[in-house]
Amino acid sequence: MTAVAAVVDVASQPGALGLLSPLYWLLDVWSWVMSQLYHATGLGMLQPKYAFMHRALLVGLCIGVMAPLIGTFLVHRQLALIGDALAHTAFAGVAVGLFLNAVLEIGVSPYLTAVVVAVIAALFIELISEVTDAYNDVSMAIVLSTGFALGTTLISLNAGGLAVGIDQYLFGNLSTVSRENAAILIVLFAVIVGTVALTRNQLLYVTFDETAAAVSGIPVNWYNRVMVMLTALVVVGAMQIMGVILVAAMLVVPVASAAQVSRSFSESLLVSVVLAELAVVLGIGVSYYGGATAGGVIVLVAVSIYVATVAVGKLQTAMGEDATPEVGSVDASGSEPTTD
Amino acid sequence: MTAVATLQGVTFGYTSAPVVEDVSLSVDAGEYVAVVGPNGSGKSTLLKLLLGLERPEAGSARLFGEPSQSFDDGERIGFVAQHASAATAMPITVREVVSMGRYAHVGFGRLGDDDYAIVDRALDTVGMTAFADRRITALSGGQRQRAFIARALASEADLLVLDEPTVGVDVESVDAFYDLLDDLHAEGITVVLVEHDLGAVTNHAERVVCVNRTVYFDGPADEFVESDALARAFGTVAVGGESR
Numbered sequence: 361m362t363a364v365a366a367v368v369d370v371a372s373q374p375g376a377l378g379l380l381s382p383l384y385w386l387l388d389v390w391s392w393v394m395s396q397l398y399h400a401t402g403l404g405m406l407q408p409k410y411a412f413m414h415r416a417l418l419v420g421l422c423i424g425v426m427a428p429l430i431g432t433f434l435v436h437r438q439l440a441l442i443g444d445a446l447a448h449t450a451f452a453g454v455a456v457g458l459f460l461n462a463v464l465e466i467g468v469s470p471y472l473t474a475v476v477v478a479v480i481a482a483l484f485i486e487l488i489s490e491v492t493d494a495y496n497d498v499s500m501a502i503v504l505s506t507g508f509a510l511g512t513t514l515i516s517l518n519a520g521g522l523a524v525g526i527d528q529y530l531f532g533n534l535s536t537v538s539r540e541n542a543a544i545l546i547v548l549f550a551v552i553v554g555t556v557a558l559t560r561n562q563l564l565y566v567t568f569d570e571t572a573a574a575v576s577g578i579p580v581n582w583y584n585r586v587m588v589m590l591t592a593l594v595v596v597g598a599m600q601i602m603g604v605i606l607v608a609a610m611l612v613v614p615v616a617s618a619a620q621v622s623r624s625f626s627e628s629l630l631v632s633v634v635l636a637e638l639a640v641v642l643g644i645g646v647s648y649y650g651g652a653t654a655g656g657v658i659v660l661v662a663v664s665i666y667v668a669t670v671a672v673g674k675l676q677t678a679m680g681e682d683a684t685p686e687v688g689s690v691d692a693s694g695s696e697p698t699t700d
Numbered sequence: 701m702t703a704v705a706t707l708q709g710v711t712f713g714y715t716s717a718p719v720v721e722d723v724s725l726s727v728d729a730g731e732y733v734a735v736v737g738p739n740g741s742g743k744s745t746l747l748k749l750l751l752g753l754e755r756p757e758a759g760s761a762r763l764f765g766e767p768s769q770s771f772d773d774g775e776r777i778g779f780v781a782q783h784a785s786a787a788t789a790m791p792i793t794v795r796e797v798v799s800m801g802r803y804a805h806v807g808f809g810r811l812g813d814d815d816y817a818i819v820d821r822a823l824d825t826v827g828m829t830a831f832a833d834r835r836i837t838a839l840s841g842g843q844r845q846r847a848f849i850a851r852a853l854a855s856e857a858d859l860l861v862l863d864e865p866t867v868g869v870d871v872e873s874v875d876a877f878y879d880l881l882d883d884l885h886a887e888g889i890t891v892v893l894v895e896h897d898l899g900a901v902t903n904h905a906e907r908v909v910c911v912n913r914t915v916y917f918d919g920p921a922d923e924f925v926e927s928d929a930l931a932r933a934f935g936t937v938a939v940g941g942e943s944r
Contacts, residue, residue, distance in 0.1 A: 436789070436790040558808055559808065561800075561803045561806065561807075561808070562803070564796075565800050567790075568792060568800070569781070571753065571781055572781065572800070572851075573800075574751075574753055575753070575774060575777050575779040575861070576775070576777070576779070576800075576803060576855065577771075577772040577774025577804050578803075578804075618791070619789065619790070622791040623791060623793055623833065623834075623835045624791065624793040624796055624835075625791060625792040625793070626796070628791040
């Protein structure tokens, strides 16, 4: 049982990440809220002694917001697979972190090195696409394979103790969400949500119509770079629970579901977040009580939701076909001046 | 008359063979200019150079007196591309698309009541008010192009640039579309249009620029009909025909 094993919680090490201490306080508050929720509801997975579950839930809820938020902009540019490519390079980043820790005997979090390596890979993919004028599935496949190959090679180089812990990165693990990693995720969450909130207009314009966006004065290349970097951050953040192999699903599946049932872009953003949260909460719940891997269950729930939305979407179209409004007449010189 | 857009001795090619060679062109405020030419004649490329989306290998491109490449006063230009260029499966309403025309004005801010009023007026102008909350993918080609025109109008641009806007649009809608352009031009908006439909061009535009790598004709539309520029330009398709 992963849940029981994880009660032996890894105490967060003080050191380079002392800056995260205000976030530890936040985590304590969250844990207290969850304990109160346990006393109110009696849900076993919220027991005060399972602090790791409280953290895992928080991390899951954050993933449920940031993954579809970024995924929406990726999916509608036919970039659904970039998440996969970056996840595999993030795996290389994890391996680099583990390697450095073993060789230099320092205590850097593998998730931090994963952030660095994934962001570099993201910019590399973006630069390739700028030079060749298109996102190229071949170059993305090469980056993906290179990342994974580098990861496995580094890990095998200093095998022994390290190979044991690699499953948690490949498949994700609720019980290994340490205080440190949860704090890192909160930082990533703030950066991602803040950036999207600030540049929502620009990202939407670039996603929908890159040429018109460029004509309207938006520096398209910079926004594309920002977008892939944010993707790298989401992937690393979500990797803790989802694992390298399934993390991209959270970027894509809830977004695809939302596109089936939404009419407007703002609606689709909201719906994708709601559906992702649903998948995360149900998935974590089922995996706790059923003793299954959370990442896998979350994705299965998300895909079930997708199938349901496809059916709902078809039903909506079938019912909404009858009312087609008349096209209004063209009236450029009409009552109100359109330009001045 | 002030020049809205100028190209001076511009040469450009995607490979070593130039698609556009030594083209000079000046569009004044209030003009209605149509750029015509056979497929692969470089007319869309000309537009990209004009808008600063490509950098000339030789010569210079200017918008409102500034080099096109560094021109960033996006609110002065409305751009309408072939409708196929926009993401097609995306859930987004007509109103949201038209609102993009206000983005250059608000920057990182949110749209205000004034902006939404302008968006509503633009929708009304193109007769799309009833479709404002429709998903753009649920529209016909003609309706979609009207939405894109409305986006350009919402930006309150002085210069409207259209790249083959009627490709894939049904015949009836094409007529309505050109009537709309006529009205907008009558209001004082400068129109630059790349078009393959020569009939529409000669009926509506004031000035025609016929290109095939170089400029074959540049003058009033009625003179273009009588000239032999068309035959000459279209007779040499093979020269620049391998790329756009």
